[in-house]
Amino acid sequence: MENTAAQRKPRVLSLIQPTSVPTLGNYLGALKNWKKMSADNDCLFGVADLHAITVRQEPAQFRKQSTEMFALLLAIGLDPEQSIVFMQSHVPQHAQLGWLLNCYTQFGEAARMTQFKEKSQKHADNVNVGLFAYPTLMAADILLYQANFVPVGADQKQHLELTRNIAERFNGVYGSTFTVPEPYIGQVGARVMSLQNPTQKMSKSDPNPKASVMLLDTPDQIMKKFKSAVTDSEAVVRCAPGKDGINNLLAIYTCCTGKTMEEAEAEFAGKGYGEFKTAVAEAVIEELRPVQQSFERVIGDKAYIEECMKKGAESASRLAQRTLSKCMKKIGFKQI
Numbered sequence: 001m002e003n004t005a006a007q008r009k010p011r012v013l014s015l016i017q018p019t020s021v022p023t024l025g026n027y028l029g030a031l032k033n034w035k036k037m038s039a040d041n042d043c044l045f046g047v048a049d050l051h052a053i054t055v056r057q058e059p060a061q062f063r064k065q066s067t068e069m070f071a072l073l074l075a076i077g078l079d080p081e082q083s084i085v086f087m088q089s090h091v092p093q094h095a096q097l098g099w100l101l102n103c104y105t106q107f108g109e110a111a112r113m114t115q116f117k118e119k120s121q122k123h124a125d126n127v128n129v130g131l132f133a134y135p136t137l138m139a140a141d142i143l144l145y146q147a148n149f150v151p152v153g154a155d156q157k158q159h160l161e162l163t164r165n166i167a168e169r170f171n172g173v174y175g176s177t178f179t180v181p182e183p184y185i186g187q188v189g190a191r192v193m194s195l196q197n198p199t200q201k202m203s204k205s206d207p208n209p210k211a212s213v214m215l216l217d218t219p220d221q222i223m224k225k226f227k228s229a230v231t232d233s234e235a236v237v238r239c240a241p242g243k244d245g246i247n248n249l250l251a252i253y254t255c256c257t258g259k260t261m262e263e264a265e266a267e268f269a270g271k272g273y274g275e276f277k278t279a280v281a282e283a284v285i286e287e288l289r290p291v292q293q294s295f296e297r298v299i300g301d302k303a304y305i306e307e308c309m310k311k312g313a314e315s316a317s318r319l320a321q322r323t324l325s326k327c328m329k330k331i332g333f334k335q336i
């Protein structure tokens with residue numbers, strides 16, 4: 001991990017909230033890319049538990065979900081010997097830098113964030129200051145580690161742009177302090193849509209259980225969800241504007257099988273939606289099977305999980321402290 005500048009691989013960082021079991025959208029749009037990128041980059045991957053409390057969490061459930069999300073990161077094949085895998089709240093520098101960055105972010109900038117507007121509507125009874133400051137904590141996550149690339153789904157692009165603006169502004173005032181990160185948005189799977197309302201993204205927190213395939217759903221549940229997916233009345237399997245439901249199923253199918261859109265369309269030419277939906281469900285079941293098997297193994301080994309958490313926290317904290325100290329010194333905090 002401690003390479004010299006000449007050999008240093010690009011640093012990649014991303015986090016995921018433990019708000020529930022991840023969806024197929026989280027997997028195809030984010031997690032699957034994490035695994036791919038971990039081979040050739042210097043990576044940090046984490047569970048954004050501090051972000052999760054911007055929405056009210058039940059304590060026992062929250063603890064369980066955070067642990068499960070961490071275990072899932074191991075289950076998708078992230079190797080804690082190769083990458084730093086950590087829990088955000090185990091590294092206090094995130095909250096510390098988050099506060100500092102709040103003071104370098106304008107109210108108007110944060111107020112423009114689409115996710116803030118959407119979530120304040122969705123949780124109108126709890127529009128807390130943390131929800132408003134969500135993007136500055138996310139900026140802290142990224143800037144603490146001098147990340148070059150941040151793999152996320154398309155929905156997080158605006159937060160990345162804000163992070164870049166904050167970093168450039170800070171560097172402009174105090175001289176080079178933070179690496180300005182680039183978003184890395186995978187081509188396929190960038191935006192998996194809801195199975196019930198294909199104009200909206202598939203989301204973990206969707207209250208309609210039929211809308212999202214969860215990573216730990218059984219084959220039976222997956223099949224049922226795809227069979228009840230919303231389509232259209234044309235009855236032709238082709239990718240075209242306005243066919244949101246079919247476009248989404250085709251995108252999922254190509255992403256899981258590695259086939260091109262043309263190959264998929266040719267495969268289902270003259271076939272009905274029923275047959276197509278079954279094939280998509282089967283492809284998803286096969287895609288998720290190894291992850292599910294591996295999760296069962298990891299979640300049964302609490303000692304291993306804790307050992308990995310400790311190791312991740314130590315390595316992440318060491319890197320994070322360097323940036324935090326540098327940043328505080330530049331602002332003019334008295335050092336002791």
Ligand code: ATP
Pocket residue numbers: 015016017018019023025026027028029030031151152153154155156189190191192193201202203204205206
């Ligand atoms: P919530 O419903 O709690 O807001 P979410 O499902 O949007 O959660 P996040 O934890 O916010 O998930 O996101 C984790 C990662 O998954 C991010 O990189 C995000 O861009 C990506 N992601 C989320 N939803 C999708 C989707 N439908 N398609 C592709 N990628 C997605």
Ligand code: LTN
Pocket residue numbers: 013014015016017048051137138141142150151152156
């Ligand atoms: N907001 C992100 C989760 C997240 C994140 C990060 C992603 C928190 N901190 C840092 C990339 C880098 C989301 O996906 N909703």
